[in-house]
Amino acid sequence: MTQAWLELTRPDGRDVRAPSEAQMAAALADVYSGKVANPDGGPGSAVLRFGYDDGLMYEVEVSGGGNVRFAEWSDRDCEIALATPRTMQALKQADALQLWRMLAQRQVAKIRSQPWLNND
Numbered sequence: 001m002t003q004a005w006l007e008l009t010r011p012d013g014r015d016v017r018a019p020s021e022a023q024m025a026a027a028l029a030d031v032y033s034g035k036v037a038n039p040d041g042g043p044g045s046a047v048l049r050f051g052y053d054d055g056l057m058y059e060v061e062v063s064g065g066g067n068v069r070f071a072e073w074s075d076r077d078c079e080i081a082l083a084t085p086r087t088m089q090a091l092k093q094a095d096a097l098q099l100w101r102m103l104a105q106r107q108v109a110k111i112r113s114q115p116w117l118n119n120d
Contacts, residue, residue, distance in 0.1 A: 003053045006104055011036035011044035024048065024100050031062055032093045043067075048100045050108075051076055058108055060099050066091040068099065070111060086116035 008019040011030045016023055027046040030036050036044030043064025051057030057073040068088040074080035091099075102110050 002055065004106070005051060005053065007049045009047045009049070011046050019048075019104075021097075021101070021104075024104070025097055028062060028093050028096055028100070031064060032066070034064055048103050049076075050103050050106065056082070058103060058111070060096075060103050060111070062091070062096045062100075065089075066093070066096065068096060070099075070114075070116065072108075084118065086112075086114075086118055088114070088116060 006018050008016040008024060008027055010016065010027045016027075019027075031044055031046050034043065045061050045063035047059050047061040049057060049059040051073075055075060057076050057078070059069075059071050059073070061069045061071075063069075066089065068091050069085050070087075071085040072082040074082060099111060099114070102108075
């Protein structure tokens with residue numbers, strides 16, 4: 001049987017399995033505060049990933065300034081992209097949390113229907 005999973009990678013690089021909404025909100029607060037940078041000096045980011053043990057994986061990455069990227073993969077190893085990654089810019093923190101809520105609730109179709117800059 002296929003098992004679903006949810007994992008948050010915080011701006012500090014720590015992974016949190018099955019994060020609570022409070023943990024997701026805290027990670028976004030860290031990103032939006034601008035206090036956390038990635039190793040190359042750019043703005044910090046956090047990624048929420050949802051997938052299945054034997055298949056599909058989806059991820060929503062939020063970086064400083066509210067830049068968001070949504071990607072769909074054939075598996076957890078990111079071997080085959082199932083669509084061109086979609087992006088948004090200057091998204092408010094509450095809206096980013098709403099996207100993460102949708103992902104945590106497996107509402108991928110709702111995420112796809114958002115006003116992405118490069119929506120296919």
